[in-house]
Amino acid sequence: NAGVTQTPKFQVLKTGQSMTLQCAQDMNHNSMYWYRQDPGMGLRLIYYSASEGTTDKGEVPNGYNVSRLNKREFSLRLESAAPSQTSVYFCASSEAFANYGYTFGSGTRLTVV
Amino acid sequence: GQQVMQIPQYQHVQEGEDFTTYCNSSTTLSNIQWYKQRPGGHPVFLIQLVKSGEVKKQKRLTFQFGEAKKNSSLHITATQTTDVGTYFCAGRGTGTASKLTFGTGTRLQVTL
Numbered sequence: 735n736a737g738v739t740q741t742p743k744f745q746v747l748k749t750g751q752s753m754t755l756q757c758a759q760d761m762n763h764n765s766m767y768w769y770r771q772d773p774g775m776g777l778r779l780i781y782y783s784a785s786e787g788t789t790d791k792g793e794v795p796n797g798y799n800v801s802r803l804n805k806r807e808f809s810l811r812l813e814s815a816a817p818s819q820t821s822v823y824f825c826a827s828s829e830a831f832a833n834y835g836y837t838f839g840s841g842t843r844l845t846v847v
Numbered sequence: 848g849q850q851v852m853q854i855p856q857y858q859h860v861q862e863g864e865d866f867t868t869y870c871n872s873s874t875t876l877s878n879i880q881w882y883k884q885r886p887g888g889h890p891v892f893l894i895q896l897v898k899s900g901e902v903k904k905q906k907r908l909t910f911q912f913g914e915a916k917k918n919s920s921l922h923i924t925a926t927q928t929t930d931v932g933t934y935f936c937a938g939r940g941t942g943t944a945s946k947l948t949f950g951t952g953t954r955l956q957v958t959l
Contacts, residue, residue: 769949774856776935776951777890792946824889832939832947835880835892 736760740825740839747815747846755810755842757825765831766808767792768800770821771841777824783808784831815846849874851938853950860957866923868953870936877941879912879919884952885932893921926957 738759747753759766768780779792781800789800797819799811808827812819822843826836850873860866870879878897882890894903896912896919903910909922919938923930933952939945 774951777937777949779946782946826890832945833878833895835895836882836890836937836947837892838889840889 738825738827738837738839740823740842742842743840744843745845747812747844749816749846751815752811752813753815754812755823755825755844756807757809757839758807759825759827759837760806761827761829761837762805763827763829763837764805765828766802767826767828767836768798768808768810769824769826770794770819771824772821780810780823782831815844817846820844820846849938849940849945849948851936851948851950853936853953855953856951857954858956860926860955862928862957862959863925866926866930866955868921868934868936868955870919870921870938870950872917872938872948874917875941876916876938877945878939879916880937880939880947881910881919881921882935882937882949883932884935888932890935923955926955928957928959930955931957 741756767782769777783789783802786805825839828836852871880895881893884890900914901912907924911920933954935952937947937949
């Protein structure tokens with residue numbers, strides 16, 4: 735019962751480098767999300783995909799892009815990393831958009847130096 | 848935009864004491880969810896409330912949704928060290944395109 739799998743778990747980037755965070759779910763969920771978590775800020779929505787084939791901006795989309803590759807996979811790309819993007823990134827999925835419980839992955843701890 | 852506030856930000860209790868965290872929204876909600884995140888872990892879904900005035904229990908945890916559907920609470924009876932973590936509420940607005948907005952969380956520390 736894998737649930738939501740995120741890779742990598744840890745990453746250190748230099749300013750200006752790019753990278754893609756991968757996320758896959760095996761629960762046949764329709765909706766997928768990317769969040770970032772910073773101390774004292776709670777969870778902030780970066781992008782989401784309400785259903786396969788759609789993506790939309792969340793609260794803090796600047797500096798990020800996403801791809802809903804298929805129903806299972808939803809990737810997050812940082813084109814030119816900045817120190818302000820140092821954070822813990824969580825992918826989540828749910829059966830329906832903003833409804834039912836979200837299942838979160840174990841997170842990616844990203845440091846940009 | 849929709850805002851969800853949680854209080855307190857932090858609470859330290861002795862094992863056996865009760866604990867309550869409160870969640871307040873600036874707008875009426877269609878549903879509210881609660882999550883627990885252990886230190887170094889990821890959020891784990893606890894429950895969803897949908898109806899006005901709804902009360903649900905999970906062992907020592909009691910969840911309430913306010914009559915006006917703008918506030919909610921989580922009460923833990925007789926805390927244990929296993930209850931340590933951060934508790935988040937997350938509320939969804941009433942529009943069909945409304946997203947889930949997470950509160951900033953209440954961090955609970957339990958000592959013997």
